[in-house]
Amino acid sequence: MSGTAPPAPEHPRPLRVAVAGASGRMGRMLIEAIVASPDLRLTGALDIAGPSVGQRATAFLGDVPGPTITDDIRAGLQSADTLIDFTRPAGTLAHLGVCRELGVKAVIGTTGFDEAEKAQIAEFARDVAIVMAPNMSVGVNVVLKLLAMAAKALGDGYDVEVIEAHHRHKIDAPSGTALKMGEVVAAALGRDLKECAVYARDGYSAPDRGERARSTIGFSSIRGGDIVGDHTVLFAGDGERIEITHKSSSRATYAQGSLRAVRFLAGRANGLFGMDDVLGIAAAEVSA
Numbered sequence: 001m002s003g004t005a006p007p008a009p010e011h012p013r014p015l016r017v018a019v020a021g022a023s024g025r026m027g028r029m030l031i032e033a034i035v036a037s038p039d040l041r042l043t044g045a046l047d048i049a050g051p052s053v054g055q056r057a058t059a060f061l062g063d064v065p066g067p068t069i070t071d072d073i074r075a076g077l078q079s080a081d082t083l084i085d086f087t088r089p090a091g092t093l094a095h096l097g098v099c100r101e102l103g104v105k106a107v108i109g110t111t112g113f114d115e116a117e118k119a120q121i122a123e124f125a126r127d128v129a130i131v132m133a134p135n136m137s138v139g140v141n142v143v144l145k146l147l148a149m150a151a152k153a154l155g156d157g158y159d160v161e162v163i164e165a166h167h168r169h170k171i172d173a174p175s176g177t178a179l180k181m182g183e184v185v186a187a188a189l190g191r192d193l194k195e196c197a198v199y200a201r202d203g204y205s206a207p208d209r210g211e212r213a214r215s216t217i218g219f220s221s222i223r224g225g226d227i228v229g230d231h232t233v234l235f236a237g238d239g240e241r242i243e244i245t246h247k248s249s250s251r252a253t254y255a256q257g258s259l260r261a262v263r264f265l266a267g268r269a270n271g272l273f274g275m276d277d278v279l280g281i282a283a284a285e286v287s288a
């Protein structure tokens with residue numbers, strides 16, 4: 001034992017966290033992870049009006065104390081430093097409006113935002129610090145770097161297809177992660193995904209009929225059972241194929257990534273960040 005004082009704790013008091021979508025698949029996973037984290041405290045739980053409102057947010061964990069789920073956004077956020085939101089685009093935007101008023105930071109996992117909604121989130125981030133990512137897992141964010149490197153190295157000679165599979169309850173398609181993968185590959189190839197994405201092919205209706213246009217990036221979505229989340233990017237060339245795949249087998253990875261994002265935001269007043277910022281890989285080398 002040395003005689004020096006132990007290092008100061010990273011955070012002098014637990015970070016106070018509210019969860020939106022508290023009774024959802026991710027909401028419950030997040031609540032369980034927060035309760036198990038000594039540096040975090042669950043101070044609010046939000047959900048859209050329904051049977052979960054009025055219930056104790058931690059009831060599914062047994063006799064664990066926790067806040068009551070509310071659909072009153074202000075009440076749910078009033079004691080929080082940071083909101084973690086895994087809901088729907090309309091819900092997230094409503095929550096962010098109150099976050100801005102109350103000075104509450106936000107970690108956004110919700111997917112399915114359109115361009116106008118993304119612009120609104122960027123606007124909110126001028127006033128409050130926000131981490132937003134379609135996938136909070138470490139693995140997927142490392143894969144995004146690998147994809148950029150692969151696309152740069154392979155260039156235009158390979159056809160790119162993004163294939164994703166999720167559980168039967170997922171409402172948006174393609175997944176936010178698949179779209180992000182497409183964006184990363186398109187950027188590395190000097191393309192604009194808006195111009196080159198192909199979301200459906202039925203073989204009969206123009207303009208999808210006929211040979212594959214070389215510069216397109218195709219998307220395929222599979223929905224079934226309890227698949228947590230699988231993503232493959234296929235680079236198909238002449239005489240060889242490369243497949244880069246990530247498979248989630250537990251939502252705990254998304255929850256743990258979200259908690260890392262909460263801790264990352266603790267020192268920040270405003271700005272829009274991604275999981276690559278949280279993980280410290282935003283500037284990782286991707287040149288081929």
Ligand SMILES: NC(=O)C1=CN([C@@H]2O[C@H](COP(=O)(O)OP(=O)(O)OC[C@H]3O[C@@H](n4cnc5c(N)ncnc54)[C@H](OP(=O)(O)O)[C@@H]3O)[C@@H](O)[C@H]2O)C=CC1
Pocket residue numbers: 020021022023024025026027047048049050086087088090091092108109110111112133134135136137172176254
């Ligand atoms: N970034 C990431 O790492 C991940 C992102 N996701 C994304 O998170 C989101 C939620 O996923 P998941 O937990 O599986 O979904 P769930 O449907 O299980 O949970 C969503 C929760 O939000 C509630 N909700 C619905 N609409 C609103 C609204 N307008 N305002 C407030 N709350 C609302 C739902 O209530 P009700 O049930 O009554 O509709 C439910 O409690 C999706 O967009 C999904 O793609 C999911 C996993 C990982």
Ligand SMILES: O=C(O)C1=N[C@H](C(=O)O)C[C@H](O)C1
Pocket residue numbers: 111134135166170174175176177178228229230
């Ligand atoms: O809805 C889900 O479940 C998931 N959604 C995210 C997405 O749309 O990419 C992340 C993960 O794939 C699980």
